[in-house]
Amino acid sequence: MRPEDLFNILIRQHAEMLTAYIYSVAFDRATVDDVFQETIITAWKRLDSFDHQRPFGPWLRGIARNHIMSTARGNRRYRAHMDELQQIRIDEQLDRVDRSAGDTFADRSAALLECLERLHPDSHAAVDLVYVRGLDSVAAARSVGASDETFRKRLYRARLALADCLKVKSLFKNTGGVPA
Numbered sequence: 733m734r735p736e737d738l739f740n741i742l743i744r745q746h747a748e749m750l751t752a753y754i755y756s757v758a759f760d761r762a763t764v765d766d767v768f769q770e771t772i773i774t775a776w777k778r779l780d781s782f783d784h785q786r787p788f789g790p791w792l793r794g795i796a797r798n799h800i801m802s803t804a805r806g807n808r809r810y811r812a813h814m815d816e817l818q819q820i821r822i823d824e825q826l827d828r829v830d831r832s833a834g835d836t837f838a839d840r841s842a843a844l845l846e847c848l849e850r851l852h853p854d855s856h857a858a859v860d861l862v863y864v865r866g867l868d869s870v871a872a873a874r875s876v877g878a879s880d881e882t883f884r885k886r887l888y889r890a891r892l893a894l895a896d897c898l899k900v901k902s903l904f905k906n907t908g909g910v911p912a
Contacts, residue, residue, distance in 0.1 A: 739779060742788050743772060749840070752863075753793050756891065757800050760868050767803060771796040847897035855890035862887060 751768060758764045774795050775782075782791055848856060854876075861872035873883030 735779065739776060743775075746789050746792055749789060750792055750796060754796050754800065755863060758803070761866055763803060767796055767799045770799045774799070843898055843901045844894070847894050847901065850897060851890055851893055854886055855893060858883060858887045859890050859894075 750771065751764065754764050754767045754771075758767060771792065775792055778795070782788070848859065851859065857876060858872065861867045861875060862869065865872075867875065869884050869887065870880050872887075873880045876883065878886070
């Protein structure tokens, strides 16, 4: 198999997860699209430096994280949110998910949907408005009658709750049904 074919397969397998990861940090679809494209181009250019003994997803997200940070440095709006996002914590949770044996994207999606259902209705609505309907935080805040700051905090707490829920589900699954 040619390297181009293998790369295309890997990108297709990780495209949804990569898009979700970028979207969890970026606040508008244009930035998500730009960072996604830059990540794919950079990954292709650096494919020869990829350690084939390691998972592809975390490597790809690392490249995306670097592009996001570059975007944040050049854009005051994103720079103000970077500390709030606690990116390292989210990365750690995603890396644990990637190391889970037999964990498919369908399994991850099912776990995420279950965790979404456990969210407080306000948090669930915030996630839905931003990540499903594609509204920016200002428009989403307006649609629920909240201030922009209140809405961003609500969305931030929802992300943390989702990360915690996914962590527990991953630990529970990896210990044979016995919570660690």
